[in-house]
Amino acid sequence: MDNIVLLVVLPLLAAFLMPVVARSSEVVARTLGLSVLFISIGIILNVWSQSGQIDSQAVSIVIGGFLPPLGINFYVDQISLFFALAVPVMVLLFWPWHRATSIREYSLMMLLTASASGLILSGDLFNIYVFYELLGIASYSLVAIQGRVSAVAASFRYLLMGSVGSVMMLLGIAIIYTQTGTLNLAHLSLLAPEKLNNMLGLASFALILTGMGVKAELFPVNSWVPEVYGSVSSNLAALMAGLLSKLAVIVIVRLLILLFPQPEALQLMGMLGILGVLTGELVAWRSRDFVRMLSFSSIGQLGLIFLAFSIPGEMGMMAGIAIALHHMLVKPALFMLATGWRGAVENLSGVARRSPFVVLLFIVLILSLLGIPPLPGFWAKYLLMVGLSSQDGFIYTLGMIIVPLAMVIEMAYLFKIVMIMYRKDNDEPAVNNSNIVDDSNIVDDSNIKVVQKHSKWGLAIAASVAAMLIAIVLQLQPASDKLLSLANQLSDRNYYISTVFPQIHTVRMQSIK
């Protein structure tokens, strides 16, 4: 169980060792990263298989022998374990194999892995901040390292925004610390109802929300998204849109549950979520560039996730997790398909005849993304709608109206693409690429090559995602049970506290008796 720590340590080590090792042997350095990833996966699978109970019971791992709240701990429950597994798996899936990648990129990927794992596992606010910063550094650099002018520009924008974000987050953490004098999440959670249940607490939440929100593509701090996704390789975009944004969301939600009991916090998040859905989908509707469209759609979907998590109670939690997991599956797959379809959507004319299977795959994926029953995306959206309608507040009513509208808009633009793909009359690229790509000053389209072939690897990923979606449909009942238990565990504050401080739990129980 304690091996879990290695999930963070090993990649971190690898990240720093790789450039050094590469000086003597490039081959070793290159394999180092991969082997670390495999080891990580092995560790988690091992943990999973060893203790069948981890499946249902959370564990707090104390690091360095100091017990919380003084020491730092890793908190491992179902959802964090799942994400801890998802990190190496997805990094592996989207590993930049296919190019003569520099060792620096590998190194940065390892840094990304380490910080991502740390972020999801940390049971300590300060560690969260540290890993968050690390994650930021890794991702800025990864974006910048893509070599394109546009990527550098996008990276700068990302950096700017990320930095402001981390400052705000730090400010938020500082407020919390001044109020409570601790940074351990469980401890904070104990103190929160009396210490943070005020305006100041709300302010700190707002700060942390906007800070973390940069990664989570939260509404006002997400304008880096289209530029970054549009200029980096699809692999990296898939990784960032699929995994990193969800990590940030889960962390925010965890903090929200544990630290901020006030309903205003939920409403704030919900409102930003609604704005995210609305603006994301609206802009995607206008986009004429495939990847940009996907990026904005991603913003919209993240908005949905925030909105879902802002619904108090189990239903909202279930909806949030469901949408997040679903998006985590579908969006990377879509980005994989985008490798072959970069550039203006008009250029996709007649694609369906050249590669019917890929287009079919695309349709299945977007149908699920839109929430067409019986595909899994529908159940997520159904939970969201039921959750929204079960609440009374203005935000939720607004959400009830905005979410369906956004879905309609999303459907309109996604199926516009499908129709273009099935167009018969015009197999030639309709217009020169440079005329169609949005005339944004940031996207430097001269460097975007219209790759007309998908990588087999990307297709395999997309196909397996589609297969998974269908498998979930066939296994709806177990899947929904699993979702329920995940949601229960994530939303239960007392469970978190009692896992980290078993003694308090018993004390409480006794006092109740």
Next chain:
Amino acid sequence: MTSVTELLAELLLMPFIAFVVGLAMVLMYRKIAARLQRRIGPPLLQPIYDIVKLYGKETQISHGLIHDIGLVMAVGGYVAAEIFLPVPGMDGIADKGGIITLSYVLMVPSLGLALGVGQCANPNGSIGISRALTAMLAYDIPFIIVVFGVATHYQSTSLVGMIEYQQIHQWGIFEMPLLAVAGLFALQGMMGKQPFEIYVAPAEIATGPMVEMSGKYMGGLFVMQTFQLYTAGVLYTSLFLGGGANWFEFLVKIFIVVAIPMSVALVFPRYRTEDMVRIMWKWPVMVALIGIAFVL
């Protein structure tokens, strides 16, 4: 349930009576026209002469099977409609239909004629039909409002029931004067007489639907006209004038009913199609709606 003989009598007699009465009405129309124009007018049997002559033609053209069938439908549809119209002593079958059914049965001859004229492949005919259908659209709206009001008032859609009610109580025209006025207006359009006969417009579209009709085809149309006048008279009489307790009363009523629009017709010029629609949708509809407001 009516006995078989009664049934047969109705089936055979009612169209025949309608035809004979209709012939007299045609004659009346022509006589009224002549008198108003200070002429003597046709001899007494002129309508019969015309029809016999038309059926007696040695040659006649057909533009195809539908041309023929259209005429069969036009005459046959009216024959059927006459059977659904109650007359004194013969209302067994009429009870099976009712006013809604009758209104729609009355569309069958129009449809048949329209099909027949269509096959004539003459644009004048097609224009005529397009105008006639437009005219139908124009006068049917006030007419149907009137029908609604009357049916609501009598709580029945059966013409037989309506007549019984009126004979027990009071004539509809006294209970629903506004509806009666509107109905008379619609009747004018329904008869296709003067202010509303743009669809035949002889000098402009060469009598429209009749342009290619010769011999027995034209004869069929003449027969149809007799039925048309008769139907209009009986329908209005049944709705507003209490039908007829006996044949004399009945005939007097229907002749008076038909004579009014005829007299009006001959002092008017002709409305254009859109003007006809406009006037039909304005005045009679308004009057009828006010009438309905009283009934409800």
Next chain:
Amino acid sequence: MSKIGNIPVNAQNGKKRTNPLAGVFDELVQFCQSRSMFMLHYCTGCGAIELPPAMTSRFDMERLGIQPMVTPRQADILLITGYVSVKTLKRVILTYEQMQSPKYVIGICSCTVNGGMYWQSYATAKVLNEYLPVDVYIAGCMPRPEAVIEGLRRLMGNIENGKGIAWKDYFQRYDHYLGNQQHLFGNDWQTPTDIIGEARHYGLETEQTCGEHSRILEQHQQPLEPYKMRIKL
């Protein structure tokens, strides 16, 4: 009002009739035909001006069962009211051919009898019954309404007596009329009507129906077989 002798018509009054009604009530039908005449007045010239008074309240033709009709299909009488130019004659012939038998032609005014004051015109057909079987001529320049009505009464009498059979002549001696028409209009003359076909259909064909002129016609004739309603899968 001058008396006009009979116009030579060579029709044989075959008893064979297509109409079962006429077969049974021959007299009745003839009587009705005489009492109900729908006229198509082809207003070619000045004579037309005499028709309105004849129809309206002063003389009231409707007393005699005569009323105007609009299309040749409906009409029984073709009134040619005045001189007939070559161009007009083509239309007159087409109109006549489109009328349904029994049909009658009345030439009103001197112009239809012999060209009248247009005798010297190069563009006028002089004698109408060279081209159409005329039943009655009403001479005069112009004949008054009384004369017109008198002419119509003469026609009524003819019909009632079974003598109004000039229309058969057109079918029975079509070649003769066609020859005159071709002489005037040229050999490419053709109407969209199929007189020979009609003559055959109604059993009015004689050896004079077809001849050298109809052979000329056949050489350039557009096919006139009607479209058969057919079920050809």
Next chain:
Amino acid sequence: MSVLDDLLLFTALASVAIIVLRRFAFISKFSVVVYVLATVLLIKMSALGYGGEAVYSSFTVNVLGQVLQWRFDALSWFFALITLVVALFTALFMSGAWGDKYRKEHSKEAYGLLQVALILNVLSMLVLLASGDLLSLFIGWELVSWASFMMMALNPDKVARKAAIKYIVYAMAGAMAILMAIAMTYNMTGSLDYVQVMQGMAQLNNSQIAVLVSLYAIGFGIKMGVIPFHLWQATAYAETPGAGAVFMGAISARMGLYALILVIVQIIGLTRVAAIEIPYTFLDMQNALAWVGALTTIIPTYIALKQNDARYLLAWHGVGQGGYMLLGVMIADSIGTAGGIMHVFNYATYQAALFMTVTAVIYRTGTSNFSKLGGLVTQMPLTFMVMVVSIIGLAGIPPMNGFVSKWLIYRALLLDGQPLLFVAAVIGTLGTILSVYKLVHNTFLGQLRLEHQDVREAPLSMLIPMLGLAIIIFATGVMPGVVLDWVAAAQIAIGIAPVEHNLGGIELVQGGLNMIWVTGVMFYGFAVGAIIFYFLGGKSKHIHQYDNYAGGHFLTSKVRYHYSNHFYAGLMHLIGGWYRNIFIKLEYALVSLVSFMSQLSENFYRSSQPAMLVAAIVMLALWYIMSADGSAPVLVQGLQGGMSK
């Protein structure tokens, strides 16, 4: 395994088989066999049509605390019967010559996809009809929408593509309205099972019911194409490839009516709906829905009148006829509902037949444009006959079946004392008569064009289903009791008193209808007419179309002596100005609004100082939060307080 299981499983397996085998030549015969067998399976449940107990599927799914279940009651059975019969006729229609030509013109794959789309449509409709709770209803609903979309998208033309996209956007909007409503229903009643929801509805107050009814009505109404959501339907159905249009036009949009009857009539109950007053009007909600129905009969019908393409004309009528059904159902008494439900059957038969005739005309002439047709009656007499029978049905003239259902609706409106609705319905019928005459005249009557002189009758494989439908139209017109049996059973299923009927029609004290008598008298009349015509007059001669009155003009093929352009010119002089495309403008305004909002959002994402913007927003938010408490320096105090600890 119940029969319903068999039916659904069979259809699902058949779908798979057709998907796999779609490129083979025998697929057309195969699909016919499939629909025959499916119909047989359905007929095994025919007890439902005569008041039998609902048939439940043994297959259920537990998900998210819901039990999804499937069942057939009399209403579903009635709709399923129509669906399968129409599908069978469609499959027959496309199995022969039409299919061969389609294969040749497009590809084997395209034809195979058409078959696939058909079976998927049928399957999804059966799933929808079989739904046993609101969630399975929604699943079925979406499946139907997407199956329809697939069918529409098979036409590669630009217009069709646009129409398909428009359709799916509308459909998605409708689906989302339904999803909202279902979510709210769940939260209000605590269940999605029909029976429990029905019980739960009793506890709700009027405003809750009002919200639910409007959402459901919008959702289902979009599918039916009721005003103001009618813009998508006609183009989409008209542009669907031939045989597909037959099926879609006949039944697809009626799924909306099924769901509407199920949810609003059966579950919510019209008495509840009628209890809701709409403020500032004299209407209650039921009346408002009836008015929507009435307007839907009028407006699309008169749009149809202006169409210059047979397919579009029919498709617009399809929208309009939907209005009658809604109107009938919303009258809420037994006669009106019977009329509304029965009209679904009648409509499906004649609409399918009409689309078949138009497809047959396109098959032979290559066009359905009125300006390029005319006079085809001599060439395609049987097709013409079918069209005449069907348009008599569509116009609602006896003795065809369309008359009976319309009669019921009129009768109910009369009994209910609804003069304006009655007039509206009649205006719709009159407009229908006008435009069906335009249809039959401009296609089959008038002058035959030179290029169509060698056109032949539609091939037998297309004629058989057409004639079959024509026979059904006539037979159910003469003996409406056959259908009324099923309708009455469906009425019992939705909790409405069944209509009193016999084989010939309706028994009513205040004037009933007996179609056997009506038809008998009509045919007697025709016989008299025929005797008069054939035995009293002489022989007639059939003449060429150029031998025609033209004021002395000599007609030849060079002169087009035909009237089809601007057909109702006189009427259009008056009402032409009323076609102001208000709904199109409304739709455009909506799109413009979205576009404008989208531009605003894009500007936000493009703003070149994102960080500053972020900072500004956060500061504003903080300021708001601070000042909301009433004491600005709360942050300072808080910080001091924190330090002091």
